[in-house]
Amino acid sequence: MSHRITAVIVDDEPPSRKLLRSLLSAHPQIELIGEAGDVMSAAELCERVKPDVIFLDIQMPRLDGFALLPLLKKIPEIIFVTAFDRYAVRAFEVNAFDYLLKPISPARLEKSILRLSVAPQHSTENLEDTDMIALREDSQLRMVPLRTITHIEAEDNYTHVHIRGEATAMVRRQMSDWDKVLPDVSFVRVSRSLILRLDAVQKLQSISRDLSQVTLLDHTRKIELGRTASVKLKKAMENQ
Template structure:
């Protein structure tokens, strides 16, 4: 559902928009105004997702209304003046309906709203994925012979609890980290690492074999080390089985 406000200084203009909107039950008209001053008030009150906005109105123009707002909703201009079209798109209007317009033209404007929303959703998803990628490192610094060396995360086979610390197992080395196993789980990407025991975290792309062992499993990693999967974590492992 999207909240809608209709702003037009002519009743006929407002009524036409509301009539056309009856074909779109997901767009709910919460209020209307016939001048710029009331438009600002009603937009602030209802915080709509979409505003159908006239341009030439008593009090304030449609553009001046937008300047008064801290958060601007999606806007479809509905006006009898064609000279403002360029300016309308400069303020990122979804569409510009030039009166008189048909029901078909109105439908195209509504379709643009949906398309605009889809693009925004895709952009939001992309931003979210980018943030996740930035959250989890591709490589880490580990202690080796009193020096810090880089280790690619994909080369970590598994992580083992070591008291309040952790042991990081790679193909040929074992490194001790000051971080506990729970902290390691938080800092390593869930797209790569899986908790299989209260004391173990594995890189599931580094599993060589998995064998049933009682109510759990035993995993052989690519360096031939063996890691037990306790029964409390079996269901997570089963998600990897096809």
């Protein structure tokens, strides 16, 4: 996020909101644009001001913080703020950006805001090769340079993100979501289940009229392509 990051605090305890507000004031890139003390008020506030990030308490009267998410038409980044660590797995299951324990450590908050500052927003704007991208898998968040992703393969509602020099990440993100954000000049979706980074393609070899094999940099496994996928890849490589 190159611009200021708009934020909303949702917590039923005024002292907790005051403390977080004070901590956030040390980070000029964060613009606090609203606070709410319950889920329903938070839903109305977020629909009106459309923040980039919500600092969201979990344990609140009547409805907990998780109940807010289905009420939002567009879910921004969510940073859960809670006194209990037992919700961590569930938080990352709903793609939370981060999970902060109360009392909040200023150093830990700073680390989260730093990651937030370089992470792509939930938008339909294309990323650039110089961007970092957040990959959420199970209970951990990995920040990787976009240019190190060699290819992406689909599996049901998940995708396997292959990263040069690192372990493959399995994230809950569909291929259609990748289509919206990956730069067209660098990536091509050759089939329903495969996206390739063009400069990672080391060799494209024809095996038969209807079958080709792709060799990628830093990968020993060859990927088989059908005729249509092969044509798409060749055309994209020629247009580079």
